[in-house]
């Protein structure tokens with residue numbers, strides 16, 4: 480039994496989502512409302528002597544087309560390398576990020592990449608959304624599980640903008656495939672025919688991503 484300000488709650492597992500904020504109080508520089516520093520594509524702040532990357536700065540979201548806060552190790556590492564190359568005089572460029580991230584909660588894999596429906600709403604971006612429930616693999620090999628795929632895409636062009644996948648097996652790998660498809664500017668139709676591999680323990684002849692692409696109208 481957990482005691483909360485809203486009363487007692489019976490629970491087997493408690494997830495504490497505490498959050499955090501960038502430690503940037505000491506910098507008198509342009510910031511986002513959460514304190515993250517505003518930087519250009521190379522991590523430069525308004526002060527020529529101060530560059531910022533990682534959890535203390537915003538980054539360019541390549542599918543949303545604007546700067547966002549993506550506090551991830553993946554982002555921090557790639558930005559840091561790009562910034563160091565740039566400062567060392569190397570001709571370098573990073574198109575931006577998709578915020579691809581993944582999580583394991585008990586038996587479930589959860590992963591997402593690109594623009595979510597909520598992000599699109601908040602940014603005033605018109606999107607279409609489709610959700611399917613399918614299977615991760617064939618039924619005649621042990622291990623078949625449900626898998627849910629949500630795609631977010633542009634209504635007219637059908638260009639993929641984002642995706643979220645939940646399932647006990649194969650969710651994370653498929654979100655990585657979606658990240659590639661989004662980075663390449665692919666459409667839902669192209670995803671529907673994309674040549675994903677198949678063998679009974681891993682997928683069905685039409686992978687769940689093919690199905691999701693074909694269902695998205």
Ligand SMILES: Cc1cc2nc3c(=O)[nH]c(=O)nc-3n(C[C@H](O)[C@H](O)[C@H](O)COP(=O)(O)OP(=O)(O)OC[C@H]3O[C@@H](n4cnc5c(N)ncnc54)[C@H](O)[C@@H]3O)c2cc1C
Nearest residue numbers: 502505532533534535549550551552553554555556580581
């Ligand atoms: C519990 C947890 C799990 C996570 N899991 C994942 C994951 O699975 N995948 C993923 O992509 N990301 C994950 N992250 C996010 C990832 O850890 C961060 O995005 C990443 O570490 C950011 O790197 P950074 O260098 O910007 O900041 P940090 O790694 O926080 O490094 C900042 C450093 O600066 C130091 N510092 C702060 N202020 C000062 C100061 N005034 N003077 C000197 N030093 C200072 C700090 O002590 C720290 O060492 C996780 C984060 C947490 C907290």
